[in-house]
Every structure is written in structure tokens, then in C-alpha cells.
Amino acid sequence: MSQTAESDEDGVYWTHFPHQADMGVRGVGPTREAAFEQAALAMTAVVTDPARVAPDTAVTICCDAPDDELLLVDWLNALILEMAARHMLFSRFEVMLDGQRLTATAWGEPVDLVRHQPAVEIKGATYTELNVGRTESGRWQAQCVVDV
Amino acid sequence: MNPTQFQQVSEVEWRIAPFGKMRVPAVIYADERLIREMDDKVYEQLTNVATLPGIVQAAYAMPDAHWGYGFPIGGVAAFDADEGGVVSAGGVGFDISCGVRTLHTGLKAADIAPLKQRLADRLFAHVPAGVGSTGLLRLNASEMDAMLRGGARWAVEHGYGSEADLERIEEHGCMVGAEPDKVSDQAKRRQRDEIGTLGSGNHYLELQEIVEIYDTKAADRFRLQLGEVVVSIHCGSRGLGHQIGTEFLRQMVIAAPGYGIDLPDRELACAPIKSPLGETYLGAMRAAINCALANRQVITHLTRQVFADVLPGTHLTLIYDVSHNTCKLEPHTVDGQSRRLYVHRKGATRAFGPGHPALPNDLRDIGQPVLIGGSMGTASYILVGTEEGMTRAFSSACHGAGRAMSRHQATRQWRGRALVDELASQGILIRSPSLRGVAEEAPGAYKDVSAVVDAADRAGLARKVAKLKPLVCIKG
Numbered sequence: 340m341s342q343t344a345e346s347d348e349d350g351v352y353w354t355h356f357p358h359q360a361d362m363g364v365r366g367v368g369p370t371r372e373a374a375f376e377q378a379a380l381a382m383t384a385v386v387t388d389p390a391r392v393a394p395d396t397a398v399t400i401c402c403d404a405p406d407d408e409l410l411l412v413d414w415l416n417a418l419i420l421e422m423a424a425r426h427m428l429f430s431r432f433e434v435m436l437d438g439q440r441l442t443a444t445a446w447g448e449p450v451d452l453v454r455h456q457p458a459v460e461i462k463g464a465t466y467t468e469l470n471v472g473r474t475e476s477g478r479w480q481a482q483c484v485v486d487v
Numbered sequence: 488m489n490p491t492q493f494q495q496v497s498e499v500e501w502r503i504a505p506f507g508k509m510r511v512p513a514v515i516y517a518d519e520r521l522i523r524e525m526d527d528k529v530y531e532q533l534t535n536v537a538t539l540p541g542i543v544q545a546a547y548a549m550p551d552a553h554w555g556y557g558f559p560i561g562g563v564a565a566f567d568a569d570e571g572g573v574v575s576a577g578g579v580g581f582d583i584s585c586g587v588r589t590l591h592t593g594l595k596a597a598d599i600a601p602l603k604q605r606l607a608d609r610l611f612a613h614v615p616a617g618v619g620s621t622g623l624l625r626l627n628a629s630e631m632d633a634m635l636r637g638g639a640r641w642a643v644e645h646g647y648g649s650e651a652d653l654e655r656i657e658e659h660g661c662m663v664g665a666e667p668d669k670v671s672d673q674a675k676r677r678q679r680d681e682i683g684t685l686g687s688g689n690h691y692l693e694l695q696e697i698v699e700i701y702d703t704k705a706a707d708r709f710r711l712q713l714g715e716v717v718v719s720i721h722c723g724s725r726g727l728g729h730q731i732g733t734e735f736l737r738q739m740v741i742a743a744p745g746y747g748i749d750l751p752d753r754e755l756a757c758a759p760i761k762s763p764l765g766e767t768y769l770g771a772m773r774a775a776i777n778c779a780l781a782n783r784q785v786i787t788h789l790t791r792q793v794f795a796d797v798l799p800g801t802h803l804t805l806i807y808d809v810s811h812n813t814c815k816l817e818p819h820t821v822d823g824q825s826r827r828l829y830v831h832r833k834g835a836t837r838a839f840g841p842g843h844p845a846l847p848n849d850l851r852d853i854g855q856p857v858l859i860g861g862s863m864g865t866a867s868y869i870l871v872g873t874e875e876g877m878t879r880a881f882s883s884a885c886h887g888a889g890r891a892m893s894r895h896q897a898t899r900q901w902r903g904r905a906l907v908d909e910l911a912s913q914g915i916l917i918r919s920p921s922l923r924g925v926a927e928e929a930p931g932a933y934k935d936v937s938a939v940v941d942a943a944d945r946a947g948l949a950r951k952v953a954k955l956k957p958l959v960c961i962k963g
Binding site: 358 | 526528553554555556560580581582617618619620621673676677679686687688726729730732733736737740741752753754756890891892893894895896920921922923924927963
């Protein structure tokens with residue numbers, strides 16, 4: 340599985356960045372929504388190759404926060420809660436943002452130890468290296484370190 | 488880190504005098520090599536901790552310190568509630584009460600040699616490990632609350648172990664002051680089927696051989712013998728603790744300005760101990776400590792079942808159980824005065840010296856067993872708390888090797904299959920649901936645990952008693 344950028348022609352991609360004990364996740368896209376979706380994909384990739392996860396079951400997630408950065412952490416933590424409580428992995432995300440209110444659907448399937456070979460469980464999204472903003476090229480970037 | 492930015496107090500003590508908003512000095516216990524290998528973030532995070540309201544004496548870092556969240560991993564800080572002291576969700580961390588317990592088997596390495604493969608396979612099959620694994624227990628709402636109030640005592644009352652186990656667990660297996668009603672429904676939902684599961688990452692269950700004894704008196708008191716096989720279990724409060732950490736970190740980040748707390752780093756999120764949020768967190772965090780104690784107790788039961796089946800007649804008795812991500816109210820002497828302080832240990836082990844009233848009767852004169860976990864291919868250690876340590880870092884010692892390399896770097900450098908084969912050739916059997924997980928946890932990705940333990944010993948934080956070599960490792 341790749342732990343580096345997975346880019347497409349529209350400049351929508353996710354990547355991991357190093358942290359001494361844990362892992363940084365970063366999503367990049369033309370909109371805040373796309374960056375949040377890609378950051379979620381990067382988080383799945385900490386656990387397994389997202390391509391191995393069938394987007395069969397939909398789960399709805401809603402959250403709101405005082406600012407964009409806290410909203411990113413809330414979004415990823417809401418996903419972590421659903422992954423843990425439902426024993427699921429997610430591979431497709433659709434995020435809608437209205438100011439600092441997020442409504443999203445995540446599609447995935449139950450963890451299959453043999454097929455997914457999950458490397459590690461994610462404990463929580465953190466405020467470390469947390470950033471939501473525009474890059475020099477004008478694209479949106481959403482990133483933080485996740486504790487594993 | 489560059490050692491020249493510290494005042495060197497001794498071969499193993501380095502000090503940063505207060506500057507800027509620091510209220511107290513920062514002190515790191517490590518030798519020069521470990522200091523040089525530490526990330527610069529340790530300096531930044533430790534000096535940030537020293538700025539928090541109500542901090543007492545100094546902000547301390549153990550020899551295994553590395554870049555954490557707000558606090559460095561390996562950070563220790565104590566706060567006085569009467570002086571505006573704070574409790575920090577970041578200072579405890581996400582995996583509340585993650586810890587290690589070690590059990591005697593009464594067997595010699597030679598006894599289990601022909602059965603090592605079978606033990607490894609049976610333990611891997613019987614102890615749930617890895618992402619998505621679930622335990623045998625399903626807790627309804629009232630059982631969940633009873634578990635969160637009772638800890639390992641709850642587990643023993645349900646047939647998972649004996650009263651004798653409780654004597655060898657911090658807080659006698661049950662953290663007082665736990666308030667299950669302060670734990671959110673989401674946290675309880677996350678824990679519903681996770682009791683008795685190992686988790687993943689650096690968590691493990693190992694069979695280890697005692698290969699060296701350094702302190703025969705303490706070893707005799709702990710009943711450690713050369714060649715004996717012990718079982719060590721490293722895990723924490725599972726999803727419940729993670730969720731509590733997540734939720735209170737967020738609440739404290741948002742509430743801090745209202746309490747007049749200027750956070751140098753959001754991860755240092757905290758609230759006054761004497762505040763509704765501080766008190767609520769303490770009640771929930773103590774419930775998570777009980778969750779971790781119950782979890783390790785149920786895993787111990789599962790381990791005993793495997794031994795009873797593979798090696799009938801074997802009795803696994805608990806040497807001790809330590810937690811290394813906690814905040815506990817403890818009496819300490821500061822400048823000759825006895826004070827009750829809220830001691831945060833983030834990736835640090837409590838190490839009470841001889842005579843401490845919290846120790847079990849039969850260990851009180853020798854001191855607390857201090858269990859230090861290694862990584863898959865390297866040694867673990869048992870130390871003992873010292874008199875000297877009670878005057879340093881509020882009776883705290885290191886907790887493990889500490890990572891030296893990111894997971895990303897580790898997977899670039901090692902392949903899981905090759906590592907499993909290499910360790911097997913050294914007589915160490917690895918069982919894990921994930922080969923990538925094995926690569927990320929490669930022994931070479933960690934600091935030299937022996938150097939860390941030597942520094943803790945030389946600094947007087949705790950004294951080396953025995954060295955353990957892994958024989959079988961079940962990784963989550």
C-alpha cells in the first residue's frame with residue numbers, strides 16, 4: 340500500500356506525513372469538502388489499503404465546531420468512533436459543509452482481518468500539526484496527526 | 488536535541504531554568520546519548536508543560552521521552568488544586584491507564600520449549616488482538632457502569648481471577664472516585680464488546696524468559712529466578728479511554744480561555760482541578776482507569792485458560808500491574824512539606840519506594856515492582872522503586888523504549904514477513920493479524936531500551952532487578 344501521495348489529474352489527493360510515534364494524514368482538493376474527504380481517505384490508509392474496502396454500507400455523520408480546524412478533528416473523530424463501534428472500515432466519503440456545520444456520508448464494510456490485514460487501530464485525531472487552509476496553488480488542504 | 492541548551496546537573500540529569508512563561512524549571516533524566524537522540528519537540532513540550540497553572544517543583548521527562556501530544560511521552564508533572572492547579576486530558580493521553588502486568592508461570596524456558604509453537608498459536612487464537620477484534624463479553628448499561636466502578640475487582644467478582652491478583656495491582660485493582668455517569672454514551676458504545684481485547688499498535692502479550700538478575704534481594708522478594716518464564720501483557724482502556732480522551736481534550740480546548748488559561752499548545756488542553764469540567768474529567772478518567780484494569784484482568788484469565796489447557800497444573804500468579812498514562816492524587820513531600828498533588832504521568836510508570844503505604848504488605852519493605860516493556864525483539868526489564876526516587880520526579884520512572892523512528896520510516900526499512908522470519912531464527916515467535924503492523928513495530932524503530940533503563944537506574948528513579956528476553960509475542 341502506498342503511504343505517499345495518490346494524485347489524480349484534478350489535484351485531489353491524500354498523503355501521509357511522518358510523526359515520531361504516530362501518523363500524519365493530509366487531504367488536498369479544490370474545495371474544503373474535497374480536502375476533508377481526502378483526509379478521511381488518508382486515515383483509512385493508515386489502517387489498510389482503501390482499495391480493499393468495499394463501499395457497501397452507508398453511515399451518516401453530522402458535527403459542528405467553532406472553526407474549520409476543530410471541525411476537521413471532529414469529523415475524523417466521528418469517523419473513528421463509527422469505525423470502532425461498528426467494526427467497520429470506510430473507503431468512500433461525501434462531505435457537505437455549511438459554514439462550520441458538516442453533514443457527511445461514509446461508505447464502507449465490516450473489518451475482514453484476512454482481506455484487509457488492518458495494520459493498526461486509530462485511537463483519535465489530534466490537534467498536532469493541525470491545519471485547514473489554502474495552499475500556495477489555491478487548493479484546500481486539511482491535515483492533522485492521528486494517534487495510533 | 489543539542490545538550491548545550493541544558494544545564495547539566497549530573498551525568499543523567501539535565502535542567503532548563505525557567506524562562507518566558509515557565510513557572511518552574513524543566514528536568515530531563517537521561518544520558519548524553521539519549522539527550523542527543525531525543526526530538527527537539529521534547530524540549531518545546533516540556534517547557535510548555537512548565538507554564539501550566541499550579542505546577543509544582545518542575546516539569547520532568549523520563550529517559551524514554553519523545554514527541555507526544557502537549558506533554559512529551561515520558562512526561563511527569565504534578566499540580567496543586569489549592570494553587571489553581573490544572574488537570575490535563577492531554578497530560579494523560581488517549582490511552583488512559585495503558586499499562587503492563589507481568590505474571591509468574593513457575594515454568595522454566597526448557598519446560599515450554601517443545602510447546603512454544605502451540606502456546607503461541609493458542610494464545611493468538613484465544614486472546615482477541617488487532618483492529619476490529621471483539622471480546623467474549625457483551626456489557627449492557629448496568630454491567631458497563633459496574634465494570635467502570637469496580638475495575639479489576641469487578642472482573643474478579645465475575646470469575647476472572649482471584650483476590651490475590653488484586654493485591655498486586657495499583658489501587659488494589661479498583662480506582663476510587665470513578666464516576667461512570669460522567670462517561671459519555673459514545674465512549675460506552677465504543678467499549679460494549681471490547682473488554683478482554685489487546686488492541687493494536689505497540690500492545691502485546693509476551694512470554695519472556697528471565698535472562699539476567701541484577702539485584703538478588705529484590706529478585707528474591709519478587710520471586711524472580713533465572714530461566715523462569717513470565718507472561719507480560721501490555722494494553723489499556725481500549726475504545727472507552729480513547730473516546731474519553733478525545734471528548735475532554737475538545738472540551739478543555741474550548742473552555743481554557745474562559746478559565747483564563749493561555750494554552751501554548753492546544754494539546755495541553757486543561758481545566759482547573761477545582762472546576763466542574765476538571766472534576767467531571769477526573770471522574771470519567773478514573774472510570775477509564777478501571778476499564779483498563781478490568782481489561783488486563785480478563786486477558787489474564789484468557790491467558791490462564793490457555794496455559795491450563797496446554798500445560799495443565801500451571802498457575803499464573805501476578806507479580807504486579809502498573810499503569811503509565813494516568814493522573815492520580817498522591818501525597819508527596821515538597822521542600823519538607825507534605826502535599827497532596829495531582830500527578831500526571833504520560834508514558835511514565837509510578838515507582839514507589841520502600842515503605843510506601845500504597846504497596847502491598849509483602850512488598851512494602853522492598854519497594855514497588857516497576858515493569859518496563861521493550862519491543863518485539865528486545866528485552867523488557869523489571870525494576871524496583873527506590874527511596875531516592877521518591878525525591879525525584881514524584882516517584883516516577885520510564886515506561887518503555889520509546890519510538891526512535893516513525894511508522895512510515897519503519898515500513899520503508901523493514902518488511903513484516905522478513906522480520907517475523909528473522910525473529911523466529913532468534914527463537915522469538917511472532918503472531919500478528921497484520922504483517923504491516925509488525926513492520927511498523929520493528930524492534931529497530933525503537934530506542935535502545937537497555938540504555939533507557941540504565942539511565943533510569945543511574946538517575947536513581949528506580950533500580951534494575953531483572954532482564955527479560957522475549958520468547959513469544961502476540962501483537963495486536
